[in-house]
Amino acid sequence: MAKTDNYIINKLVVSGNGLEDAVIKFSKGVNVIYGASNTGKSYIFSLINFMLGGNETPPSIDEAKGYEFIYMELKTANKYVTLERSLYDGKTACYYSEYSNLSKELKKSFSKNHTTKPNNISKMMLNNIGATYEKNLKSKDGKKQNFTFRSYTGLTLLSETAIVNRKSIIREAAGGYQKTASVSAFETIVTGSDYIHSAVDDSSKIDINSIEIELNLLEEELKTYRSDYEKIVSNSVFENEIDVSNEINILLEDIERDKEFLSELQQEKKEFSNKEEKHKEELNYYLKLEKKFKLLQSNYQSDYSRIDFIGETRYYFDQLDNVICPICGIQSKPKGQIESSDDFLKIISIEKKDIENKMSDLEVTINILQEKTALLLETQDKNQAQIFLLENTISELSSNEIEKKLERLQKRLIDRDKLNQGKYIDNKIADKTVRKEELLKKKENGSKVSTSKNNTRLTMAIRESICEIVSELLTKWKLFESAKVSFDIEDNYDLIINGKAKNSFGKGYAAIINSALSIAIMLYCRRNDLPYPKILVLDSPLLSFDGKRKNDIGEKVPDELKISFFKYLNEIIKEEQIIIIENLRTAQQELNTIKGLKLNFFTNGEEEGRVGFFPNRS
Structure with missing residues (x-):
């Protein structure tokens, strides 16, 4: 069952010791990052891909020197989760908080391995969207592999290379050498049943021994799961997750x-x-000053006593008679030295x-x-x-x-x-x-397992539903006046538009058709309550023309198509999140008039707008 509170990307941050964070914010609906070339727009795609479990480290560019960690703040209706990944060794961790409130107490380390370790980004993201799929086919000989979150990203993260691919984006989702795995994952996604729960058997008779073996294995697994469940129940009080x-x-x-x-x-x-x-300083100052003044006061008192003594001495001196010394003959009060008393x-x-x-x-x-x-x-x-x-x-x-x-x-x-x-x-x-x-x-009925691939996996009803959504998108975008869309399940495993296989169109058309298919798969799954991420990232679906010249493959996207492309997406994408990266040089004013469209305009410094993804260090 698809969950309505799936994560969306709220914020993407690249940080480094002593450096200003490089930050870009997103929200629900259609987000457009557009503007000049070489301003870090496609670098943002590589960051998102890396944070959602990609093995390829973002390219080394001069602007990123010194930056060490990437943080992706994910948001649902009632909680935040922030993923952390090192640009150096790819180590991954998760914080159950917003990026602004990161703390060690909320940190949980993750493994980079998507298949064998229990704690990894894949498990967390699959749990978030409610996907419990276990296995899909790895090869035509029946070998199976784990279903991981990366089984989705080939359809939800279309790079500037993948988006213009004239081959099937479904078959090429996991890479050119994994066509069987890619198709198997796609069929699991749109049918809601993996290759454990979807029995595909080419034999004409039931293999009772195989059923017995699988039943024994299932019993052992159930025994283990029940034991684990009992341990959890006995050691904890179960509550409402939202509470x-x-x-x-x-x-x-x-x-x-x-x-x-x-x-x-x-x-x-x-x-x-x-x-x-x-x-304290002021008190010490006043105490020292008081001590000095008291010393001065003591000196004044001493001077006063001395002058008082001199006055008394003069009084007694004046009482003496002026006589001649019998020895030296000098008067005791010589003339001229006797002052008035x-x-x-x-x-x-x-x-x-x-x-x-x-x-x-x-x-x-x-x-x-x-x-x-x-x-x-x-x-x-x-x-x-x-x-x-x-x-x-x-x-x-x-x-x-x-x-x-x-x-x-x-x-x-x-x-x-x-x-x-x-x-x-x-x-x-x-x-x-x-x-x-x-x-x-x-085992009881001895019934034959169906060998019809179309009946058990990609049914006609599923194909028609997806094609109907693609047709609506291409028509509303005005790529075609009317688009009759069907699905070639036998040869190319791809779309046929108005009787013409997609691989016969040029790369410009292929980019828009691939975008329509990617969006249609997401809308189909969410409308049918099938587990699917709400996040979709498209790098250069319109091939980024400047409107004055043809691009290097001879195709030109008119402004009318560009505006129709964004306007219709903005009408239908409300709860989901689509991030579109473009080098648009025209139709900027028209984009600004589309209410609700979230725009990030990157410039090379010659126009008004954000100058690149990374802050200027000069």
């Missing part, structure tokens, strides 16, 4: 809010600590007054300093108390609130994995049980 996902999203939001609040508290603590340092005392009084004024001013200054010091000490105590409170709050938030929520988040992520694992095993049990009943019925 668990919602709680995970709420926890992520709460943790993000707590981290923001923690950051605010740490910033507030830092501000208080800075204030504390400034207050009043003048002397007046000078003394002035000096004392001057010192008193200075001491008074100094006292006022010291009092002001002491008040400021007291105020700073009080502020310092308050700051220290606030810092202590913030430290306790930060410690409580870090060690209790956030840590507890992270523990809860980890538990819920494990619960979700168990839910998915339980659903997967439950589906396997149901599939194996159905197959077991089919074999038991065959």
Whole structure:
């Protein structure tokens, strides 16, 4: 059953240490990346292909030097998943969050192997679209291989080389040497039944021994699956997956809010600590100043005492008589050296007054300093108390609130994995049980297994339905006035348009016809509730003409076709996602008038728009 909440690509990011991220965003509907050549548009295709399990590393270009990881943010109606892949060794991981909220707690490493390892991109993407297919044919001799997500990408990711292929894109989907595997995968996709559940037997009689062997194997598999299921059920409480996902999203939001609040508290603590340092410096300054002023005050007091002593000495000196020394004969008060006592005392009084004024001013200054010091000490105590409170709050938030929520988040992520694992095993049990009943019925009735390929695989009804969608697309795009489309199942395994095989058209027509077939397969599967990705990427379906000259193969796409191509796709593609990469040089104004079309215009710097995929480092 096709799921309606399949992933779409929300964002593609290439990052490198010390470099600005190269980012492009997408949304549901039709996304168009267009503009000048050599601006990184086709590089985006190689990134998408690589992130969806491709083996080919994106090409080494000068603009990508120093970039190390690619991130693809996938989105459904109620959750985000971000894939990570190294550009150096191809190692892959998954984060159950948006790209902006990546953390180690949400990281899950994936294997690059799509077939033998249980944890890989293929398994995750297949589970997302609800595909439980197991096997498809590998070769004509009946050998089988695992059905993986890459079984889809040959039809959903058409490179600029694949899109102009005049051969069948179905047969060539897995490469020229894997035609049987490609056709087998396609028939599995459009019939909804793989080569385990679709019995194809060329014998004319039932091989009872083979049925017995397969029944025994099925029984063993069912026993293992039931045992695994019992272990999961006994060790966990089964809940609704949406409820668990919602709680995970709420926890992520709460943790993000707590981290923001923690950051605010740490910033507030830092501000208080800075204030504390400034207050300490200011306090030390005032204390030193007060010490100096008190020393000056002591000096003034000393000077005042000295002048006061001189005044008293003069008083006593004036009481002495002016006599002649009996020894040396000199007068004790020589003429000319005897000053007026009043003048002397007046000078003394002035000096004392001057010192008193200075001491008074100094006292006022010291009092002001002491008040400021007291105020700073009080502020310092308050700051220290606030810092202590913030430290306790930060410690409580870090060690209790956030840590507890992270523990809860980890538990819920494990619960979700168990839910998915339980659903997967439950589906396997149901599939194996159905197959077991089919074999038991065959064994009981001895009925012949049908050898008709058309009856068991690609029926006429399926072919006609797909061809009808292709016809509608080609007509609405105005490639043909009327397109009568049929499917050549015998020779080319490809489309016939108005009685003419596709391989007889030129590459320009082939590109548009291949695009129509790719889109038609997706629409057919989704309209018939068959598992299919919602993501489709087309590189240069219109061959990117500039409108002034013919291209190198002599074909020219008129602007009317270009506009019809995008306009009709925009009308019918709503829940799915189509990403179209083009070198369009004309019809730009008309594209801008198509409401809902998501446009990304790349330039080489000569026009207004985005200059390439990678940020300019100059």
